[in-house]
Amino acid sequence: MLATTIGLILGLTIAGVFIFGPGIARAIPKFSLPSFSLPKPSTKTSPQPTSTPKEFSVTITAPLADAVEPKKDVVVSGLTITGATVVIQGPIDEDVVLAGEGGAYAGRVTALEGKNDITVTAYAQNGTKQAQSSVTIFYTEENF
Secondary structure (H helix, E strand, O other), X not given: OHHHHHHHHHHHHHHHHHHHHHHHHHHOOOOOOOOOOOOOOOOOOOOOOXXXXXXXXXXXXXXXXXXXXXXXXXXXXXXXXXXXXXXEEOOOOEEEEEOOHHHEEEEEEEOOOEEEEEEEXXXXXXXXXXXXXXEEEEEOOOOO
Protein backbone atom coordinates (compact mmCIF):
# COMPACT_ATOMS: atom_id res chain seq x y z
CA MET A 1 0.00 0.00 0.00
CA LEU A 2 2.85 2.37 0.90
CA ALA A 3 4.73 1.52 -2.31
CA THR A 4 1.62 2.14 -4.39
CA THR A 5 1.08 5.55 -2.77
CA ILE A 6 4.70 6.58 -3.28
CA GLY A 7 4.60 5.42 -6.91
CA LEU A 8 1.35 7.35 -7.54
CA ILE A 9 2.77 10.56 -6.04
CA LEU A 10 6.02 10.19 -7.96
CA GLY A 11 4.19 9.49 -11.24
CA LEU A 12 1.86 12.48 -10.80
CA THR A 13 4.86 14.73 -10.05
CA ILE A 14 6.70 13.65 -13.20
CA ALA A 15 3.55 14.03 -15.32
CA GLY A 16 2.95 17.51 -13.85
CA VAL A 17 6.48 18.61 -14.75
CA PHE A 18 5.96 17.51 -18.37
CA ILE A 19 2.51 19.11 -18.63
CA PHE A 20 2.94 22.37 -16.69
CA GLY A 21 6.75 22.81 -16.85
CA PRO A 22 6.94 24.70 -20.19
CA GLY A 23 4.26 27.20 -19.12
CA ILE A 24 5.97 27.83 -15.78
CA ALA A 25 9.36 28.23 -17.50
CA ARG A 26 7.93 30.99 -19.75
CA ALA A 27 6.54 32.84 -16.74
CA ILE A 28 9.91 33.04 -14.99
CA PRO A 29 11.61 36.38 -15.74
CA LYS A 30 14.65 36.10 -17.95
CA PHE A 31 18.00 37.33 -16.76
CA SER A 32 21.37 37.64 -18.41
CA LEU A 33 24.87 37.91 -17.14
CA PRO A 34 26.78 41.10 -17.82
CA SER A 35 29.03 40.84 -20.83
CA PHE A 36 32.60 41.98 -20.97
CA SER A 37 35.40 41.76 -23.49
CA LEU A 38 39.05 41.05 -22.98
CA PRO A 39 41.69 43.18 -24.65
CA LYS A 40 42.96 41.67 -27.87
CA PRO A 41 46.50 40.36 -27.74
CA SER A 42 49.08 42.13 -29.82
CA THR A 43 49.82 40.57 -33.15
CA LYS A 44 53.55 41.15 -32.97
CA THR A 45 55.46 37.96 -33.51
CA SER A 46 58.59 37.25 -31.61
CA PRO A 47 61.49 35.54 -33.34
CA GLN A 48 61.34 31.78 -32.99
CA PRO A 49 64.50 29.85 -32.20
CA THR A 50 65.63 27.55 -34.95
CA SER A 51 65.59 23.85 -34.29
CA THR A 52 68.98 23.28 -35.93
CA PRO A 53 72.01 23.82 -33.70
CA LYS A 54 74.35 26.55 -34.99
CA GLU A 55 77.53 24.77 -33.91
CA PHE A 56 78.23 21.14 -34.57
CA SER A 57 76.59 19.34 -31.69
CA VAL A 58 74.11 16.58 -31.04
CA THR A 59 71.14 16.69 -28.69
CA ILE A 60 68.82 13.92 -27.51
CA THR A 61 65.18 14.97 -27.29
CA ALA A 62 63.71 11.52 -26.60
CA PRO A 63 63.81 9.58 -24.38
CA LEU A 64 64.15 11.95 -21.46
CA ALA A 65 66.94 11.47 -18.93
CA ASP A 66 66.13 8.92 -16.19
CA ALA A 67 62.89 7.93 -17.95
CA VAL A 68 61.31 4.55 -17.21
CA GLU A 69 60.60 2.88 -20.53
CA PRO A 70 57.80 0.29 -20.79
CA LYS A 71 59.06 -1.36 -23.99
CA LYS A 72 62.31 -3.12 -24.77
CA ASP A 73 62.67 -1.29 -28.12
CA VAL A 74 63.50 2.34 -27.35
CA VAL A 75 63.19 5.07 -29.99
CA VAL A 76 65.97 7.65 -29.66
CA SER A 77 65.54 10.98 -31.46
CA GLY A 78 67.11 14.41 -31.46
CA LEU A 79 68.84 17.14 -33.45
CA THR A 80 72.22 17.70 -35.05
CA ILE A 81 73.34 19.21 -38.36
CA THR A 82 71.71 18.25 -41.66
CA GLY A 83 73.34 15.27 -43.35
CA ALA A 84 75.37 14.11 -40.36
CA THR A 85 75.88 10.39 -39.76
CA VAL A 86 74.43 9.53 -36.35
CA VAL A 87 75.41 6.40 -34.40
CA ILE A 88 73.03 5.47 -31.57
CA GLN A 89 74.63 2.96 -29.18
CA GLY A 90 72.57 1.01 -26.67
CA PRO A 91 73.64 -1.70 -24.22
CA ILE A 92 73.00 -4.51 -26.73
CA ASP A 93 73.00 -3.03 -30.22
CA GLU A 94 73.46 0.15 -32.22
CA ASP A 95 71.67 1.94 -35.03
CA VAL A 96 73.25 4.16 -37.70
CA VAL A 97 71.05 6.82 -39.31
CA LEU A 98 71.47 10.00 -41.37
CA ALA A 99 70.15 13.30 -40.05
CA GLY A 100 67.45 14.67 -42.31
CA GLU A 101 66.33 18.19 -43.14
CA GLY A 102 66.73 20.45 -40.13
CA GLY A 103 69.11 17.95 -38.54
CA ALA A 104 66.41 15.67 -37.11
CA TYR A 105 67.32 12.01 -36.55
CA ALA A 106 65.63 8.96 -35.02
CA GLY A 107 66.77 5.42 -34.43
CA ARG A 108 65.92 2.38 -32.34
CA VAL A 109 67.98 0.42 -29.79
CA THR A 110 67.16 -2.51 -27.52
CA ALA A 111 67.21 -1.99 -23.75
CA LEU A 112 68.08 -4.43 -20.97
CA GLU A 113 66.17 -4.81 -17.72
CA GLY A 114 67.32 -2.04 -15.35
CA LYS A 115 69.68 0.85 -16.06
CA ASN A 116 70.66 1.55 -19.69
CA ASP A 117 73.18 4.12 -20.93
CA ILE A 118 72.50 5.31 -24.48
CA THR A 119 75.20 7.26 -26.34
CA VAL A 120 74.59 9.23 -29.53
CA THR A 121 77.56 10.25 -31.65
CA ALA A 122 77.20 12.47 -34.71
CA TYR A 123 79.84 12.69 -37.44
CA ALA A 124 79.98 15.60 -39.91
CA GLN A 125 79.79 14.79 -43.61
CA ASN A 126 83.53 15.31 -44.07
CA GLY A 127 84.22 13.00 -41.11
CA THR A 128 86.56 15.40 -39.30
CA LYS A 129 84.14 16.66 -36.67
CA GLN A 130 82.21 14.64 -34.15
CA ALA A 131 79.85 15.43 -31.28
CA GLN A 132 78.54 13.14 -28.57
CA SER A 133 75.68 13.10 -26.07
CA SER A 134 74.43 10.48 -23.61
CA VAL A 135 71.27 9.71 -21.70
CA THR A 136 70.46 7.15 -19.01
CA ILE A 137 67.11 5.37 -19.01
CA PHE A 138 65.58 2.51 -17.07
CA TYR A 139 63.63 -0.40 -18.58
CA THR A 140 61.26 -2.65 -16.73
CA GLU A 141 58.56 -5.05 -17.87
CA GLU A 142 56.42 -4.28 -14.82
CA ASN A 143 53.28 -2.19 -15.22
CA PHE A 144 52.83 0.80 -12.96
